Amino acid sequence: MRQCGDDILARVRACHGAVRLRDLDLDRTEYRHVQRLIEARALFAHPHGVVSLPGADWDLILARIHGGVITCLHAAKYYGYPYPRLWTPAHLAVPHSTGRDPLRGEVLHVESGLELPPLTQYPIAPVPLMLARYLRCSPDREAPLMACDAALNQEHVSTDAVAALLRGPGSRRARQRLALASPRARSPLETLARLQLHDAGIPFADGVDVPGVGEVDLLVAGWLVLELDGYTYHEDEFQFARDRRRDRELVRQGYRVVRFTRKDVHLGKVGTEIHQLLAAGSRPRS
Secondary structure, three states: OHHHHHHHHHHHHHOOOEEEHHHHOOOHHHHHHHHHHHHOOOOEEEHHHEEEOOOOOHHHHHHHHHOOEEEHHHHHHHHOOOOOOOOOOOEEEEOOOOOOOOOOOOEEEEOOOOOOOOOOOOOEOOHHHHHHHHHHHOOOOHHHHHHHHHHHHOOOOOHHHHHOOOOOOOHHHHHHHHOOOOOOOOOHHHHHHHHHHHHOOOOOEEEEEEOOOEEEEEEEOOOEEEEEEOHHHHOOHHHHHHHHHHHHHHHHOOOEEEEEEHHHHHOOOHHHHHHHHHHOOOOOOO
16 A cells, blocks of 8 residues: 555656646546545645645646646746846746636746647746747846847757747747847846947947957947956956956957946946947047
8 A cells, every 4th residue: 555655656756746647547546545645745736636745846836737838937947047036927838728717826828839748857848939938928128138148158049949939929029139139148247238238329249259368248349348247256366366467468459448347237337338438439549
């Protein structure tokens, strides 16, 4: 008897901790064991015949309940891409509308032709589909573009693969957003700074390699180098000294260097201050 219960728990565990009972193809005896496991709180019962192990992630449980996959911001988090730290309800892609009411404010996106992964694979949308939906549904452009930049930089996806999935409501805006993505962005700060320059109408190049210096974050007008100092990366003495050596070499080669902190970028200062520097005509002499 105990062995049967242990086998059921192992099968649920193989499905990452949550599954619809009907997908386990249980016999009557096994169903009785499931009820005993629920009574013993070794399993928890959820709507539409879903059970989960204690501590199972709610995104996973909701994906099993609705028969879909996790997408948008919560999928970006799963893939390790930058994402806003504010709480948002889970977004799920489903192959068709089920008419089921949300349980925790989750948002359901119908993706016709969606192929669900095997039960032993975590129910997460593939990167191209996740980004296409995220670009379409996000109320702001910064969050999905941070994820796009990271995915492109890590060569997890191409812009063509994402663009091919942009159809239906919101796709025109999504394509405009995708056009702003860059595989050269190495951090969310670069994404935000780049958007501020774009909004200010300032032409720029990102990820430019300068001989004797290496890659710089952003280059404006061919002579003004923008470097972005995220606290975590630049807090130690070694990195601080290295940055100053880079600055001196850039100046020696005829560039001017301006540095923006994380706070500067989040306060939206980049476009305004770069406009002021360009208006001052402060290009150094070669």
